[in-house]
Amino acid sequence: MRAILLIVAILAIVAAPMAAPWLQFVLTMAVAKGLAALGVAVLLRAGMISIGHAMFVAASAYGVAFLARAGIADFGLLLVLSVVITGLAGAVVGAFLIRYRAIFFAMLNLAVSMVFYALFAKLYGVTGGTDGMTIPVPTVFGIVLSEPTFKAVLFYGSVALMVVVGLAVHRYLDSPLGHALSAVHTNEVRLEYLGVPVWAVLLVAYVVSAVLAGLGGAIAGFAIGRVVPDFAFWTASGHLVLVAVLGGIGGVPGAFIGAFFLELLHTEAAAFTDAWNLIVGAALIGVIMFLPKGLYGLLTRSEVSAK
Amino acid sequence: MSASILQVRDLHVEFNGVKAADGVSLDINEGEFLAVIGPNGSGKTTLLNLCTGYVRPKSGSIHLDGRAITGLTPRAITRRGVARAFQIPQLFSDQSVLDNMMLALAAKDGLWTMVRPLAEPARREEATALLDLVGLRDDKNRVSRTLPEGHRKLLDIAVALALKPRLLLLDEPTSGVSTLERFSLMEALMSALRTRNITALFVEHDMDVVARYANRVLVWNAGTVMAQGHPDEVFKDERVLKNVVGVA
Ligand SMILES: Nc1ncnc2c1ncn2[C@@H]1O[C@H](COP(=O)(O)OP(=O)(O)OP(=O)(O)O)[C@@H](O)[C@H]1O
Ligand SMILES: [Mg+2]
Numbered sequence: 001m002r003a004i005l006l007i008v009a010i011l012a013i014v015a016a017p018m019a020a021p022w023l024q025f026v027l028t029m030a031v032a033k034g035l036a037a038l039g040v041a042v043l044l045r046a047g048m049i050s051i052g053h054a055m056f057v058a059a060s061a062y063g064v065a066f067l068a069r070a071g072i073a074d075f076g077l078l079l080v081l082s083v084v085i086t087g088l089a090g091a092v093v094g095a096f097l098i099r100y101r102a103i104f105f106a107m108l109n110l111a112v113s114m115v116f117y118a119l120f121a122k123l124y125g126v127t128g129g130t131d132g133m134t135i136p137v138p139t140v141f142g143i144v145l146s147e148p149t150f151k152a153v154l155f156y157g158s159v160a161l162m163v164v165v166g167l168a169v170h171r172y173l174d175s176p177l178g179h180a181l182s183a184v185h186t187n188e189v190r191l192e193y194l195g196v197p198v199w200a201v202l203l204v205a206y207v208v209s210a211v212l213a214g215l216g217g218a219i220a221g222f223a224i225g226r227v228v229p230d231f232a233f234w235t236a237s238g239h240l241v242l243v244a245v246l247g248g249i250g251g252v253p254g255a256f257i258g259a260f261f262l263e264l265l266h267t268e269a270a271a272f273t274d275a276w277n278l279i280v281g282a283a284l285i286g287v288i289m290f291l292p293k294g295l296y297g298l299l300t301r302s303e304v305s306a307k
Numbered sequence: 308m309s310a311s312i313l314q315v316r317d318l319h320v321e322f323n324g325v326k327a328a329d330g331v332s333l334d335i336n337e338g339e340f341l342a343v344i345g346p347n348g349s350g351k352t353t354l355l356n357l358c359t360g361y362v363r364p365k366s367g368s369i370h371l372d373g374r375a376i377t378g379l380t381p382r383a384i385t386r387r388g389v390a391r392a393f394q395i396p397q398l399f400s401d402q403s404v405l406d407n408m409m410l411a412l413a414a415k416d417g418l419w420t421m422v423r424p425l426a427e428p429a430r431r432e433e434a435t436a437l438l439d440l441v442g443l444r445d446d447k448n449r450v451s452r453t454l455p456e457g458h459r460k461l462l463d464i465a466v467a468l469a470l471k472p473r474l475l476l477l478d479e480p481t482s483g484v485s486t487l488e489r490f491s492l493m494e495a496l497m498s499a500l501r502t503r504n505i506t507a508l509f510v511e512h513d514m515d516v517v518a519r520y521a522n523r524v525l526v527w528n529a530g531t532v533m534a535q536g537h538p539d540e541v542f543k544d545e546r547v548l549k550n551v552v553g554v555a
Binding site: 171172174175176177178179180182183185186187189190191192193194195196197204 | 359380390397398400401402409411413414415418419420
């Protein structure tokens with residue numbers, strides 16, 4: 001039942017831009033933010049809140065910009081390399097931060113992300129400062145595309161990536177390593193007494209979360225055609241936490257549901273009113289009070305009662 | 308006499324002036340079921356904390372199979388074949404009883420797969436068999452947080468057994484377990500230990516359980532071993548009767 005709903009939802013996403021072309025950009029950005037929010041949600045499993053994951057979104061997008069400047073033009077290669085760079089950054093940052101818990105973990109992620117932000121903004125000669133860097137239209141399998149064609153390729157590629165990556169993350173969370181990650185939240189002492197190296201479980205999770213944020217960042221960079229320091233600003237990190245909690249961390253679809261919901265709401269609300277923050281705030285209050293498992297909890301709940 | 312697998316020599320540790328271990332020396336011999344009895348606060352749990360690396364001794368040494376394990380982490384000591392069940396059960400309270408078991412089994416031999424699910428058929432079967440053994444079959448799908456205290460103790464013991472240890476340390480396995488279930492638990496435990504060649508030490512307050520199952524008893528008092536020997540002899544000792552059995 002749930003699988004059918006998800007398939008219908010994906011088909012609807014794929015078809016939407018045919019009816020309303022302006023949706024293509026909005027939905028591409030929703031996929032990008034959903035991937036990054038999924039990264040945050042992975043860490044939330046262990047009860048660890050990162051208010052800094054936008055740094056990996058930005059790192060990846062800047063990675064694409066630098067690599068493009070260095071002469072790499074292939075879409076796939078840019079995507080893979082920038083994500084590898086982000087994974088390495090995640091391993092380095094994670095190695096320091098996974099020792100901390102609760103508010104210390106949250107704040108240290110924030111602190112490191114602000115360092116990233118400052119570097120991107122201040123190293124004018126390298127990063128273009130607050131003007132950012134442009135991300136040119138890449139070639140796809142050696143073919144030079146017009147911008148509109150590339151944006152369409154990017155959209156369908158992103159949706160495909162969302163499905164593949166979503167399934168992979170689902171597998172990871174359902175594996176012993178994924179269950180060990182949730183166990184960090186409930187009982188680290190028992191984990192140690194099972195002979196499990198908690199640091200390694202967390203480091204894997206941190207790198208996975210950074211890679212997911214990196215994927216989102218690369219897609220966002222390609223979609224916008226530019227990367228600016230604001231990609232790494234703390235409000236962007238906060239937004240990812242918001243998306244993850246709003247969608248629900250009970251399963252992989254949650255992050256994407258949250259992202260699509262917010263992106264569409266934002267576009268719609270912005271057209272009628274400037275009370276966008278009010279609406280988002282009210283939606284979040286509603287979800288936290290009535291749907292502790294997020295919007296995705298609605299789906300899983302109907303599943304249970306259907307049994 | 309069989310070989311000693313754990314040798315504890317002259318351990319000292321104190322907390323804010325309270326000597327929880329005050330020159331403790333003891334041996335655990337291969338294949339035995341060793342009981343530790345003693346009044347509340349005498350340092351029995353501390354002994355387990357020391358042997359598993361949770362607490363570091365101020366001085367003294369601990370050897371497992373002749374190799375020093377003093378100062379190693381609980382994780383490293385667990386990896387060498389020492390498992391522990393706790394006085395207060397240490398469970399993954401948000402996860403199901405079955406998941407608790409399967410995670411323990413996976414920790415022993417297959418944590419590092421990100422592709423295959425935790426609930427592989429073979430692992431699920433093994434977990435169910437262990438739950439059967441301790442009498443938790445009907446609780447299999449319950450979230451472990453919702454179990455009554457006695458069943459949480461049973462699960463904690465089953466989790467320790469899942470690690471296939473050589474040496475099992477049990478902290479009051481029967482406390483919180485109803486008198487009705489107490490002896491069936493002990494019978495199941497004894498047969499599991501025998502068939503799996505597990506040596507065990509258990510802290511116990513129930514003297515009937517000690518008298519019936521232990522091969523040897525260590526009497527603990529104020530951080531030292533006050534007496535030791537076969538249950539029959541130890542329970543005749545005047546000092547033991549006065550200090551421990553009467554109090555415990
Ligand atoms: N981590 C610790 N920090 C401070 N004091 C401790 C610590 N662990 C144990 N103690 C103290 O050491 C003494 C021995 O405690 P321990 O828990 O080992 O006793 P016990 O024999 O297991 O008691 P019980 O029968 O109540 O379980 C007590 O006075 C206790 O308060
Ligand atoms: Mg105790």
